Amino acid sequence: MFASLKIARLSTVTAMASRRMMSTKLEPLFDRVLVKKIEAEAQTKGGIMLPENQTKTHNGTVVAVGTGARSREGDFYKPILKAGDKVMLPEYGGNKVDIGGETHYVYRESDIIGRWN
Template sequence: HLKTKCAILPAGQAFKRFLPLFDRVLVERVAAEKVTKGGIMLPEKSQGKVLQATVVAVGPGSRVKNGDVHPVNVQVGETILLPEYGGTKVVLEDKDYYLFRDGDILGKYTA
């Protein structure tokens, strides 16, 4: 029997009804910069794709050949670097989130 737990952020009711499976990670992309440091407003086309995200929920991990569970490499609340393409968009309570496999995440930022 699988005895690992899924981790979720306590904030937001949507996460009580949605838990990622296996090695999937649910993230919320960091908001794009809309104003430069000099105060110039950026049009949407100039903002570029946001590759940073905050982990909001993680699955228990993937099962390896011998039956053990390999846990996910990131934890809830961490800021991560995403690939430019990929992920599955999920809308929960009118907010956009994205599901990525643990192995697709490029790295995480340290404090």
């Protein structure tokens, strides 16, 4: 009886913690970058529906940037990217994170392919 009560409490605590994490703002650490992917159009301007594999996007907008990578001496290398930059992302990778009901991804700055001008 007590074991099932412990499990019920644990699942309740876990659910509360995950809800709390979703409502808070994530601040990336060190050389991490928080990115919101740009949704690709599912239909062309002419009205043609694109297949799902062609609507996958590898572009995003930088939402937040960490303090930068750390050197062996303990100094920080200044990050190249800044919030608002449009970037090209790798096809795979990044950690998926839900913040305020929206999907974001966390990448290392060195994993991001490039910045659009």
